[in-house]
Amino acid sequence: MKLQEFQAKRIFGQFGIPVPLGEVAETPAEARAIAERLGGTVVIKSQVLVGGRGKAGGIKLAKSPDEAEQVAGRILGMDIKGLTVKKVLVDPAADIRKELYLGMVLDRGSRRVVIMASSEGGVDIEEVAAQTPEKIITAAVDPCLGLREYQARDLALNIGLPKEQLGKFAAICQGLYECYMKCDASLAEINPLAILGDNRLVALDGKMVLDDSALFRHADLAAMRDEDEETSEEREARANDLSYVKLDGEIGCMVNGAGLAMATMDIIKYYGGSPANFLDVGGGAKAEKVAAALRIILSDPNVKAVLLNIFGGITRCDEVARGILQALKQVPTQTPMVVRLVGTNYEEGRAILAEAKMETAETLAGAAQKAVAAARAQGRIA
């Protein structure tokens, strides 16, 4: 789960990291009031979970409360990469002397939380990594020892920070590490971490991604989820404990198991089609869950055919078949479907589906070819 900038910075602040004293506005009038309170020039930043907000015109300066109201009026409601801006953060404008980068991720290879720092902040860090990798300095943290102060000081020295900043930088590193571990983050990033004209170090931007598997022990963080950032299909999928990712193609897929679901998408592509989604119904899927999955798939107007690929193990094919019939009663459809059932109770499953007159297939390759052909035929009719 991704957090918005204002949420991430609020949390950083709780761990002792200096952040600007801005507030969030949902209307131009609120933005004006915040600008009045802050006094001086403010920066108005759209709160949407995509990169490149600045380039899209979603971050602007305002020199007066009047201007803040106008600018907020333009940014609120703006569309940035398909997302509508519903909130802006109004921060005091900063006198930036130098922009640094500080980030933490879980490195799978070394099985450590790795801290990355760079003197080249304020820009896309992936570009820095690709073009001048020597400008990114890293340190790995032993999970038993935690981040040691000398490691943070070494980072500061290696990115060429002036000596008077060492202590402040080390404290920010410690705060971010503590924040990362306490919140069960998978990414925490300050970009830029700015050196201001008065020599303060301040986190001007913040990004956090949380480990979904750990949200059960962070009710406060889980409550920060912005449902506006999800499509209604994604919401329904989450409510039904389905793993769903929408894609741009025309063949809807329902599969049990993530690896098999990806392989099913791949084979659709191999035979010249294109998948409309990734959908894993999970192990032991019951009829209601299958029905919800089918409703989600059929609600996508791009879907011209549906491929159901179920390899029964814990999942029983007869349960899945009943779910399909149940869903078809709820959402009658003309969309052609190809069903492949293998494994536990497949004979019963196939018998149940015989009455629905669906196309069936024995092999995955066969099922994919039939689905691609069905989608093409639909395309011609439409």
Added chain:
Amino acid sequence: MSILVNRDTRLVVQGITGREGAFHTEQMIAYGTKVVAGVTPGKGGGWGVGNVPIFDSVQEAVSATGANTSIIYVPARFAPDAILEAADAGVGLIICITEGVPALDMLRVRAYLDRTSSRLVGPNCPGLITPGEAKVGIMPGHIHTRGSVGLVSRSGTLTYEVVYALTLRGIGQSTAVGIGGDPINGTSFVDVLRMFENDAETKQVVMIGEIGGADEERAAEFIGTHMTKPVTAFIAGQTAPPGKRMGHAGAIISGGKGTAADKIAALDAVGVRVASHPGEIAEMVAALIR
């Protein structure tokens, strides 16, 4: 021979009285696995499915029954503790089926396990099976047959798909190992490949990877420098978009890294034959036998 589990496996089931634990214990016993004990704290002294004695702790179960392998079916929030308990009781092989264990918990658990002699397989995995000897997991046993192909995979049902295709062609398996789809796990591709290379029964290996991380790239390096047996591979997620988690917590292309194309190129470079779809794997394996 085979790897990791066999006739000598004496299994303790952690979470034997839960719905999943009870169901799969019955299935494992029906397959012929020696399930010698179950553990559910507070229910010690009772009997579980298949008349398996239940203990309050793994230590008690090991002392009383000589269990040498553990399988874990407890909910995600209790799984890290269950793994550590098994390791501290001296269980040599621990298989964690549980899905959704927080990554930072696994970080600490793995760091601790590295200081013990226990091996963890998983979490979020289907387990492993040596056909005809022991099934320690949740895979459907009947699709497997004994033979000389070793399988290792990050995925569950995709592995069943490949095993089933092999069995239909009359090609048996030595051991099939699911290492799981999480970012931090106990056993890597390289660990299993090394075991298959040293196993006399295994003549060739099938490796099923997916997007995310660099475990497949490390496997490619190992195959290029240490393996004499042929390897056939498949990488799932060739059509997956970057930045989207495809079900498994570990299956995500982030920062342009972990793409299927990178992994296929790395495997290709060391002479691994990479199937373009799962249906091709059995054909490629059969061609090597002929």
